Amino acid sequence: MTSDFDNPRHSDMKPLDIQLLDGINNTPALGLAIRGWADCEERGLGDGTLNVHATMKAFLACAQNGREMIPAGVMTWEYDAALKRVWIYQSYVLPEFRGRGIYNLLWARMVEHAAIDLKAHSIQSATHIRNSAMRAIAARQGRFEECVVLRFNLA
Numbered sequence: 017m018t019s020d021f022d023n024p025r026h027s028d029m030k031p032l033d034i035q036l037l038d039g040i041n042n043t044p045a046l047g048l049a050i051r052g053w054a055d056c057e058e059r060g061l062g063d064g065t066l067n068v069h070a071t072m073k074a075f076l077a078c079a080q081n082g083r084e085m086i087p088a089g090v091m092t093w094e095y096d097a098a099l100k101r102v103w104i105y106q107s108y109v110l111p112e113f114r115g116r117g118i119y120n121l122l123w124a125r126m127v128e129h130a131a132i133d134l135k136a137h138s139i140q141s142a143t144h145i146r147n148s149a150m151r152a153i154a155a156r157q158g159r160f161e162e163c164v165v166l167r168f169n170l171a
C-alpha cells in the first residue's frame with residue numbers, strides 16, 4: 017500500500033483520495049471488488065466466474081462521508097509486462113457515491129500510472145455486452161470496443 021489508508025481519519029486527507037495498492041488482500045479494495053462482482057452477477061451481467069484475486073493491484077477511492085473518509089470505489093487491475101498491457105478486472109463505486117466523478121478519477125489515475133510509471137502501451141478491459149452504462153462511460157473516456165467474446169455453453 018502506498019498511502020496512509022490505515023488511518024482514514026488522517027487530517028490531511030482531501031474530500032476524495034485515490035490510493036495505489038500493490039495488492040488487495042487485507043484492504044477495503046477486496047470487499048469493494050467483490051461487491052462490484054456481485055452487483056454485476058445480480059443484474060445478469062456476469063458469467064458466474066469470480067474475477068477477484070489477491071495478487072491484483074488496485075486504485076482505491078476514499079470519499080468524505082460526514083467527518084470521515086470511507087472506501088467508496090475501486091478499480092482492480094494487473095500489468096502484463098510482456099504485452100505492455102494493463103488489464104482492468106473490476107470497477108465499482110458504492111451506489112450512494114455514484115455520479116460524483118469517482119470513476120472518472122480512478123480512470124485518470126490508471127491512465128497516468130500506466131503511461132508514466134509502467135510505460136504500458138494499452139489499457140484493456142471487458143464488460144458485459146448488456147452493461148450499457150459501462151459501455152457508455154468507457155466511450156466518453158475515449159475507450160473503444162474492438163472484440164466480441166463468443167461462448168458456447170456445455171453445461
Ligand SMILES: CC(C)(COP(=O)(O)OP(=O)(O)OC[C@H]1O[C@@H](n2cnc3c(N)ncnc32)[C@H](O)[C@@H]1OP(=O)(O)O)[C@@H](O)C(=O)NCCC(=O)NCCS
Pocket residue numbers: 052055056106107108109110113114115116117118119120121142143144147148149150152153156
Ligand atoms: C460504472 C460505475 C463504476 C461508474 O461510477 P461513477 O463514479 O458513478 O462514475 P462517474 O461519476 O465518474 O461518471 C463517469 C462518466 O460516466 C457518466 N455516467 C455515470 N453513470 C452513467 C450511467 N449509468 N449511464 C451513462 N453514463 C453514466 C457520467 O455522467 C460521467 O460522464 P462525464 O465524464 O461526461 O461527466 C458505477 O456506476 C458502478 O459501480 N456500477 C456498477 C458496477 C459496474 O457496472 N461496474 C463495471 C463492470 S465492467
